[in-house]
Amino acid sequence: MPLLEVKDLQVRVEEREILHGLSLTVNKGEVHAIMGPNGSGKSTLSHVIAGKPGYEVTGGQILFKGEDLLEMEPDERAAKGVFLAFQYPVEIPGVATMTFLRTALNAQRKARGESEYSTPNFLKKVREVAASLNIPQDMLRRGINVGFSGGEKKRNEVLQMALFEPSLCILDEMDSGLDIDALRVAADGVNALRSPDRAMVVITHYQRLLNYIVPDVVHVMSKGRVVKSGNKDLALELEASGYAQFEEA
Amino acid sequence: MDVALVKPATERATRELFAAARDRLPGSGPVSEARQAAFDDFARRGLPYRRIEEWKYTDLRTLLREIAPLAAAPDQAALASAAKAVTAYVAGDAYKLVLVDGVFAPQLSDQTPETGVEVRALRDILENNDVAARADLLTTTAASDTMISLNTAMATDGIVIDVAENAKLTRPLHIVHIATQSSTAAFTRSLLRLANGAQATLVESFVAAEGAAAYQAHDSVVLWIGDDAGLQHVRLVEDARDAANISTAIVTVGAKATFNSLNLTSGAAVSRYQGFIKFSGEGSHADVNGVNLLNGRQHGDTTLVLDHAVPHCSSNEVFRAVLDDQAHSVFQGKIIVRPDAQKTDGRMMTRALLLSDGAEADNKPELEIFADDVSCGHGATIGALDESLLFYLRARGLSEKEAQALLIQAFVGEAIESVADDGLRDVVIGAAERWLAARG
C-alpha cells in the first residue's frame, strides 16, 4: 500500500479553483521533489495534506496509509505521522519553544496511545537533536520563532521533524532563506531522517537543494496539476530550460 | 411616580438588613456612628446602576438586584469545609490568614508571622475599648462610592497588618476569603500598612468551599505604602460561578515607593474590582495589571483610578480579557494628573480576546490631565485568536482546545509577567490554568 495517495484532487480557495485534478503517489522510503513556478499550487497541496482550514476540496481524495486523510483533524494527521515543514513558519510570542515542543510531542504520543515523555528524557532528546542542527539552547527558551532569523526558523522546522519522527515529511521550500552552510546542516538533518519507513516530499525552486537531498522522483507542477514526473535528471533539465515548456500545456 | 413608590420599599428592605445585622457588627461609640453614617449614605443612594457614570457598564440593580442577608458566623462544619478549600487553593510558603464567611478563622490561619509584622483581626481592634478612636479604620476619604459605604457599614471582620520600618518580608502574606454558605453576604475590610523602607507581598484569594453557591463577597482593602517601600499585590478572584464579588482597593503610595499589582478574575457570575491608587510622594512607580478570564454568562468589571497627585511618578496599566460564550468584560481606566504633577508618565494598554461571537468587551479609558509637562497614553485592541497560529500548533499535534490554551496563556502572560517572583507567578498561572482546564 502506498504511504500517500493523492487522487485527482480538486481544491478551491475563495471560489477559485487552485488544484485541478492533481494526482501523486508516494511510497515508504522514497524521496520526491516537487518543482514548479510561483503560484502553481505547491503550498496549497501541502496545506491541504496537513489539514489547514480555508480550503474547499471539491473532488478527489487523499489516502494516507490507506485511510481517508481529509476526514481527519490536523492534530489527528500529525499524530498519524504527517509533518509539514512550513514555507513561512509563524512567530508565536509568549509560548516558549520548549513548552510547545513538549506539549506537541506528548499530545501526539498520547493520541497514539503511547506513554508521555518524562521531563529529563524529553530534555535529553531535544538537546541531542538541537546540537546536531547547530541550534543553540537559548533559542529554545524564546517564544516560538520569536527573534529567529529566516534560516533559524527553517532549522527549527527540521528540529521538530527530527523530534516528532513522522512517517511523511513535506518540506515546503526548506531551502529559501538559508545560506549555503545552513542549507548543508539542514539537509544533513533531513538526510539523517531518511529511512525505509519514511517518505519525504521536498518542494523547492532550486536544483541545488537536490544535490544535498537526492530525490528518487521529481515532479513538475504547473497550474494546479502534476504535468511531468521523472528521475533526478528532470531537475537539471528544468534548471537549464525553465518552466516555459510546461506553461503552454 | 413608580420610582417614588418603589424606592422607599427597597430602602426599607435595606434598612431591615442593617437592623438585622447590627448586633453582629463589632465596635461601639464612634465606630457605630461611622457605620450608621455610612449605612445612611448607602440606603439613600441604593445600589449603583447605569445612570451612575462609574457604574454604567455594571448595573448592580439588574445584575445583583439586592444585598443578600449577612452570613451567619461560621460553625464547626463551616470551618471544616473551609479547611479543605484552603488546602486546594493556597500553595507554597505563604503566611495564611483565613476569613470564613467574613470572619477571621485563627484555627485555619498561620500563627507566628515573621519578625517585623504585626497581624490582628479587625474585629478585635474594633471591640477593644482600650484602643481609642478605632473608627478611622473604617473611614476612607479616597472615593465616594456607595459600595464602599456599604462595606464600611457592614464589615464584620478583616485583617489588619502592620509591617515595620525597613522590614523585608520573605514570605507572602496570603488573605484567603472563603465562602461556605449559600445566598448570604460576607463583608470584610482589611488594612495593610507598610512603614518606610518595608517590602512585602500580599496575596488575596476569593474562593468557595464545596457546595457554597449564590453568595456575595463584599470586600475592601486599604493599603498604605510608605516612602521607599514596595508592595507586590496579587488578587485572585476564583469565586463560585454563581456568586458575586464586589471589591475595592484603596492604595496610597508614598515617595520613591513601588506598587506592583495584579488582579485576576476567573470566578463569580458578577464581579467588580475597583482600585483607587493615589501617589502621595514623588519618584514612585505603580504597575497595575489585570486579567479577566470569563465564559458562560459571567460579567467581570475592573475599574481603576490612577491619581497622580504629585510630580515625577509613573504608572503602567496592562489589562487582558479572554472572553468566551456570552461573557462580558468591562475595563475602565482613569488617569488623573493633578496640576502640580509635572513629569508624570501614565500608560494604559488593554487587549481583549474574543473566543465567541456572543462575548462582549467594554473599554473606557479616561485621561484627566491638568499639568502640561506629562506623557500619558492609552491603547486598546480587540480580536479573535489568530487562525494561522492555531493551525501551526494543530499541525504539530495539539487539539483545538490545547492550541487555544497555549495561545490564551501567551496572551494573558503579557499581564502576568510583571509578577517578578517565580513562585508567585506560578500561583497566578495556576489560577489561569484552572480556568483553562474547566473549559475542557
Ligand SMILES: Nc1ncnc2c1ncn2[C@@H]1O[C@H](COP(=O)(O)OP(=O)(O)OP(=O)(O)O)[C@@H](O)[C@H]1O
Ligand atoms: N488564501 C488564499 N486566497 C486566495 N488565493 C490563494 C490563497 N492561497 C493561495 N492562493 C492562490 O493559489 C495559487 C497557488 O498558491 P500556492 O501558494 O499554492 O503556490 P506555490 O506553488 O506554493 O507558489 P510559491 O512558489 O510562490 O510558493 C496562487 O495563485 C495563490 O494566489
Ligand SMILES: [Mg+2]
Ligand atoms: Mg509556496
